[in-house]
Amino acid sequence: MSETAPSMKKFSFFFLAIVFITLALSIAAFFQAYDAYMLGEIENVYFFVLIGVSGLALSTYMVFQTRRRALKLAFRPPRIATTILCQKCGFKNIRDFERGDFIFKETEECPKCKEKTKITSIFREVKEKKKRWG
Amino acid sequence: MIPEVSQLFPQDNILGWIIQIVWLAFFVVFMFYGQRIQMYVMLREVQSSLFRLKLIRDKGRKTAIATIKELGKPKEDPTPKVDQFLEYIAIAPQNMDPSGIVWKLEHILDVRDTRFKDEVKLMAPEADKTQVNNLENTLEAALALNIIYKVIRHFYLLGKKTLSLYIIMQIQMILPLIMKEAEAFASALKAFSSGQPIGDGAGALVAAKLMQGHKKRKIAKDVVVATVPLEGRTAYVLKAEGPGGNVGKPGEAMKNIIEENGGKIVTLIVIDAAQKLEGEKTGEVAEGVGVAIGGPGVEQYKVEETVLKYKIPVNAVIIKEDIGDAVSPMRKEIFGAADTAIERIKRLILERTKKGDSLIIAGIGNTIGIGQ
Numbered sequence A: 001m002s003e004t005a006p007s008m009k010k011f012s013f014f015f016l017a018i019v020f021i022t023l024a025l026s027i028a029a030f031f032q033a034y035d036a037y038m039l040g041e042i043e044n045v046y047f048f049v050l051i052g053v054s055g056l057a058l059s060t061y062m063v064f065q066t067r068r069r070a071l072k073l074a075f076r077p078p079r080i081a082t083t084i085l086c087q088k089c090g091f092k093n094i095r096d097f098e099r100g101d102f103i104f105k106e107t108e109e110c111p112k113c114k115e116k117t118k119i120t121s122i123f124r125e126v127k128e129k130k131k132r133w134g
Numbered sequence B: 001m002i003p004e005v006s007q008l009f010p011q012d013n014i015l016g017w018i019i020q021i022v023w024l025a026f027f028v029v030f031m032f033y034g035q036r037i038q039m040y041v042m043l044r045e046v047q048s049s050l051f052r053l054k055l056i057r058d059k060g061r062k063t064a065i066a067t068i069k070e071l072g073k074p075k076e077d078p079t080p081k082v083d084q085f086l087e088y089i090a091i092a093p094q095n096m097d098p099s100g101i102v103w104k105l106e107h108i109l110d111v112r113d114t115r116f117k118d119e120v121k122l123m124a125p126e127a128d129k130t131q132v133n134n135l136e137n138t139l140e141a142a143l144a145l146n147i148i149y150k151v152i153r154h155f156y157l158l159g160k161k162t163l164s165l166y167i168i169m170q171i172q173m174i175l176p177l178i179m180k181e182a183e184a185f186a187s188a189l190k191a192f193s194s195g196q197p198i199g200d201g202a203g204a205l206v207a208a209k210l211m212q213g214h215k216k217r218k219i220a221k222d223v224v225v226a227t228v229p230l231e232g233r234t235a236y237v238l239k240a241e242g243p244g245g246n247v248g249k250p251g252e253a254m255k256n257i258i259e260e261n262g263g264k265i266v267t268l269i270v271i272d273a274a275q276k277l278e279g280e281k282t283g284e285v286a287e288g289v290g291v292a293i294g295g296p297g298v299e300q301y302k303v304e305e306t307v308l309k310y311k312i313p314v315n316a317v318i319i320k321e322d323i324g325d326a327v328s329p330m331r332k333e334i335f336g337a338a339d340t341a342i343e344r345i346k347r348l349i350l351e352r353t354k355k356g357d358s359l360i361i362a363g364i365g366n367t368i369g370i371g372q
């Protein structure tokens, strides 16, 4: 297999530069706002505070965006439950799925009546997010 | 107090100037390079998805190799053989003259299947029949992941090389669907490697529940049938032979049963999992007419030919699920839907047949993790 796949660094240089410039500009804006306040130019104070706050918001948003993407890569395997039922006395046992289990397989002895038990179900449970369009 | 627009850009200090210039540069850049920037953004999006696809594929390949080692206990390392397997291709028959193409396709699929099974047996000499089937399914999922990755990589590199907006755009637009499919295959691979029943097996599960406690016999390649008395009728219940990963040849089986009975089959009930639309509930049971058999269409064609010859009505009972659920471990809702489907089948039988009639109930789908 020939591999020319892209390699992804955690943060690219370009991306970090943008974040830092935005951050520096917004901090500078806060200083300017302070200066303007001292000079009594109220309109300029509003303007610089606005620039500063939006710059800060933008840079934090960018950083969080990449964090979220990194988190999404994690993959959690779902829990699969195997239900074993005794055909005679109705003894029921639910345990985690093991390799070799299959539905309608005759398995271990029933701990109560020593009869063969059967796997009656294997399934995974999913907690569904609230639906709005149902 | 709202400052005027001109006041938003104070011109009496350095920062004001900087912002003015940035503002202007912004316009100029977007005017001349807007499309190019958009293209780079898209390309980056494809790149990050491609990276993710590579992760998924590599993980799948690793799982496949580990499972082969665990179940098959090969004497030599199966890695080079697995890598060779992942590049396998099957060429569809020429369709310029489509008459008879079904049989050509079936032949190629048969050859492919035999070849795959032989290959798996070589890779995993210690595996039993069920495990060989499961391993074959696992490898097929890994193969699918590899193909998806390679196709997306092809378009990514092509887009990068040509910088053509249209090449990049067409791949970027379908990317969400492709990622969904890849994730489905990844969870299928996991289920196959450990032999867990999957959502697609809903039809097989219904048949397995109906044939419990009755004698089974083989009727076609990888298909078993049981004669089950149901509401005073004789039902031939069939499914793929489990618990190994298998879809069998249900079409062939139905054809054989109909011909065994000289066409004296009153109705056919086919149960299968079907793709739901977004917004529909998973595990919903719906009824209809027609031969509900998915896949390449060969089996569906066989049944349609036979029922046409004997004029047998075909009823379908479908269990709805989305593509992700179809290939990942069976959800509780789908498992529960099997009982609803059985109720529907019984009602259908009472409505559509008379006492003493014979009918066929076919549970379609991959029977992995479902015995009989």
Ligand SMILES: [Zn+2]
Pocket (backbone or CB within 6 Å): A086, A087, A088, A089, A090, A091, A110, A111, A112, A113, A114, A115
């Ligand atoms: Zn018991």
